[in-house]
Amino acid sequence: MNFGNPLFLWALPAVALPVLLHLFFRRRRTRVEFSTLQFFRVRQRYLAHRRRLREILLLLLRTLALLFIILALARPLLHRSGFSLGARTDAVIILDDSLSMGRKISTGGSALDLARAKALEILDTLREGDGAALVLTSGREGLALTRRRQDVRAAIEAAFLTAASGSFASAVAQAEHALGSSSSPNRELFLISDFQKAQIPAAPVPFRQAGAARVYALPIEGPTDNVSAGPVDLSPRPKSVNHLVTVPVTLVNHGDAERGVDVSLSVNGETVRKDFVSLPPGRPLRHVFEYVPTRAGVCAGYVKVEDEGLEMDNRAPFCFEVVEALNVLLVQSDIMDRSDPFVYLRAALCPPGAEALNGMRAETTYLQELSPARLRDTHVAVLCDPPPLAAATAATLEDFVERGGAVLCFPGPRLAADTFSACRRLPLDGVCGERETVQAKGIELGGPLAGLGDILQLDLLEWRGLHRLAAEPPWRALATVGGRPAIVEAPAGQGRWLFTAFPPRRECSNWPELKSFPVVMIHLVDAAAHERLRTPPLECGKALHATPAGPGPVTVADMAGALPPASLPPDRPVFTETWRPAVLRLDGALERHVVLTANAGESALAAVAPGGAGERVVAARVQTLRTASQIASQIRKYRAGNDLSGIFLVFAVLALTAECLIGNRYGLTGLRGPAVAAGEAPA
Template sequence: MTSPTLLAIGFANPLLLWGLAAATLPILLHLLNRRRYREESWAAMRFLLAAVRKNQKRIRLEHWLLLLVRTLLVACLVLALAQPFLESTGAVPLLAGRRTHRVIVLDGTMSMAYAPAGTSRFSRAVEYADAYVQGARNGDAISVLMLGDPPRVVIGAPSPNHAEVRQEIEQLRPTHGTGDVDATLAKVREVLDSSDLPQSEVLFLTDLQGMTWRVGEEDDSALKRAVDELERDRANCVVVDLGDAGRSNRAVVDLALDTPIVVRGGPSAVITARLANFGPEVESGVRAQLVVDGKLGPERRVDLPPGQEVPVAFSYRFEDPGDHVVEIRLDEDRLAVDDSRRLAVPVRDHLEALLVNGDYNPEPFQSETDYLAQALSPSEGSDQTPSPIRVDVVTESQLSRRDLGRYDVIMLCNVARISRGEVGAIDRFLRQGGGVVYFAGDRVQVDEANAAIFAGIPGSEQSEGTGFLPARLGEVVDAGGESAEQLARAPEFDPLGFAHPIVSIYQGAPAQVVAGLTGVKTWRSFDLLLPEGSNARRALAFTDGRPAVLTMPRHRGFVVQVATTADDDWTTWPLHPSYPPVVEQMALFAASGRMSQRNVPVGQPLDQAIPDDAPGASATVIRPDGREEPGQLADEGDDGPRFRFEGTDLSGIYTARLGPAPTRELTFAANPDPAESDPARADDATLSALFPRWTFSRWDGGPVDRTAAASVGRRGELHRALLLGVLGLVLGESTLAWWIGRRR
């Protein structure tokens, strides 16, 4: 830390310093009212001159003394109005030594784990905080907070016990999460409001990482408002910058599988990681290694250009069911936390799909679900690739008697109507992470469907209900029939660049393979009417521009809505080779909600649906640092039985053990926000532009100098002393003027 000057003075109202010009008024009045001398001969003049020469020095001294008192009187009054404060290394304790409420805010975000010389920024922040507490005066009270998302109040009520405060600070550990400066400043204000001490001081120990301090964000109004409110509290704010050292960093910023659901013995999964270089120079020969269940796998070496991301792909075949952990690991650099990224991968024996047949017909391939059932679960002897999905077909009337919790995905095919009880059961199923695929048809009662199962306009009362379809059913668009001439006019599928996971398997495929999808003719379909502001996404469109297949997250699951039928009544799709792989991807995508619950960003709670018969007497979570903490098990009404755990402040693997013996284990992975890997910082110019009305002192957080750290921001307000001085000068001026007049 750069040692401060011996004495530094600031002003809360610096514009009032222009009033110091008024201190010249007594001088001007003195000059204007000086006595004018006139020479005149007089016999007794020599006696008077002798008297004047005898008293001249005394009279002149009296005049200058009176002028000085009046000038000081005006100057002190102006300075008092400007509210000066004193910052020093302990100087002038009589003026600046009142009891102070000191609030220490330690930045606990992931970037504070950066260790340029073997010591992390957070460790240095703890050293500064410890030295600062040691240097506090007897009677000062101290509070401690951690900047995070959410912020953590370590010591809220101001504590005068400095030894206990130092113990609490010593036990602090950084998180691997992000920081919410708005919420942290709000907590600081709450802590300040809880104190009745006459003076307050806030010490920020931070690396000023750009993501935390909102550098580059268009909407920073909330942060500016929080800073303005803190400024109105008249707290002395000091920012100790711990982030100067270190401008380079590489990280694994993303990790994903090419399939939403992994099934034992299925095709090899493609594991793709994205590596980023946040530094200004090329990183050559960076090693990326695949690790599965703790076992080292193949590695790749890549060059990382500055400021860019590079994908690295591996393939792996999962042979055993159960929970697995996939990790991509880099050689450690100065920020080791982001040099690896993990995925918790639950591998299933198979998926369970419930097909609801809305138009039953005993003849082969005349029933609504026949083509779909064959595509998802081919019969023995078929030349299709074995499917990971087991199907259970029921009629529309049997739906209400099924336990939906047994299934991963429900596929509704040309269902005429869905009762209120069935809609409620499907809503509960979605809340537990299940998926729904909806095919239209001629038996659908449109008005009833729009009233009962349309999810509604976002933000409306209906959107808070139990509906689940992303789009309203509009008019049926009819191309006229199945003749060759009419089929030629019928719209085909537009894959929209194969951007959606449902059709991404066709990305880069030969033209003749893609034609099996784009050549599908659909002569009859519903016009799907998306509400404004919908978060639905188009997987396929028709060549006339209308949506053909829509997907939307709903609660913890996903919904897929298809504008046409699952059979060949309205479309040629079931007769094309693209039908089996695409409807399989639909089912896998819809069912992926339960897998996505296993992988969360750091700071987001673990939240997993569990079966009704799961052991539920207790839940214990083993954190990445090895500590064990209790989890929560509860039946949350419509959400069903759930496991929850809030303390995901570290990146890594969390293992939940549920119930008494035999225990059931669930594996989760928490990964850091890649924005925290960017070493870009908020410099002085940026802070001044962001917070033009924030008065704070900024200190360079170099090597810890305990004497200087203890005195960071020590400040005393001098206006009360100046006002006492004004009172004394008023009395002194009156007394002095009376005494001088009396002497004359």
């Protein structure tokens, strides 16, 4: 127990004053001599012991009343946890800067605005020499424990809302480390958050400083209604000029009632369409926009929903490239080969004198010249009768497929079981075997080629032989001849591998001479093509790991200009400022554009009850502070302990009241005296 005004304890000797006065003014016996006792009559003595008992009781009440008054003036404080008044204090503030803190509250600002204000109030309760630290739940760099409170104030004021999720486990671990390194007798941890259900850990986070530090929770309450626009799920198919592009987006109404909202599509800064959508409560709804690009280049935009719940999840950004034609790279096996294995395929994809007539552009290179730079703008790479691949070439092709490219391989006499043995990510050994004699007609098309069988005259096709192809998963047959697989495919990363059982010339059939051959090949290449270097959306708050395209640095820039360009060294091309939704442009990297999307889980604003929210986060005793009131007075109360002066003051009033009642009664009784009969004298 401590005392708020210990100087008044010097008045405790005054408690003995009623005792001294009682001893000084107590009634003394007087001896009176009489010559005779014949005029005195013996009678019942008045109960003098009652009078003495009352005097002792009055003395006790007066003494206690004075003691209680002195104690009330000294302000005794009862501590529930050890806090040394006057000793140094170190405080760690955990500030929730996740997306849900953008909700609007009754003050007109956001929950984060109120959280910053309360953090500054906490900082103002510290004295000169006390330390403070700031930890942000999003994972952004805060501020280590320091005695320079102005630096902590600047860090709190600079905290901004992110579109990332928050991690209490990581934040509490950082706070525990900071308090563990503190040498101050008093240690405090403050949790300022809306305590959103999506962020609450499954079990309270262990806190080893629970016995040495006090933990406070500041729950910030606000509305839970919100409508969010989820990630735009674009097709991986290449987008071409004057061809329809579908832009599907997922809309979610997180409220309890059906709502109608305006949803718009903006491309390259221009709103191209606006719809009114009715959203059922608690269930996602897929809405599709259609857009026709009129020129090649990058199309960056967003789908926006008109809602006041959270502004940062109202926009779902997207980005795609529009090409004039699909780029097909025909890779010949040997620069010394005099014959052109792609003569029929090239004529089918790009007829002479009509460049990009079929929406495709074909270029030729050699296996020895294959490199990541050569494949940068390629959608489909076509191999024919390749020899066993070197490790570097195999890795180049695998990276190309992983990033969305497609490799189409035609067999030949050099193709052997070990041709693709250097490929490690998808086992390709034995996919295409030796040629076998086959006498058959026609071909059965399936998958994306299925519709062609109804419009093409395929019964004119005559087979003399086919190479053996694997048909077990993950391989899927796109075409068969008499039940034998003729074209197979398998996905790998964002792209795919395709193998045919026939070469692109006339060694196995008469197909290259038929009119159906170019039609099927065009559709096969078109079905195989994926958007090259397509990078999946990156959730805000996660680091962007770029792949350098050369020895130079990688430059990252926000296409909207909200962020200054950042230059990343080629040996560590990691970009961490991914806190808000945006479309990033990368120069000097294999990735061209990266879309940053808001964390979808943060859009559900439901929160746990304020009472007991802190205990659900930290395995410690947590005091809940009311954010609607001044924080300083609440903190000082918990730091000082329970003030017992009011209780002692009540005791003093009760003692004085009892003293007055008993004293007055005793005084009146003494004045009246006992009733005495005529001629009698009191004993």
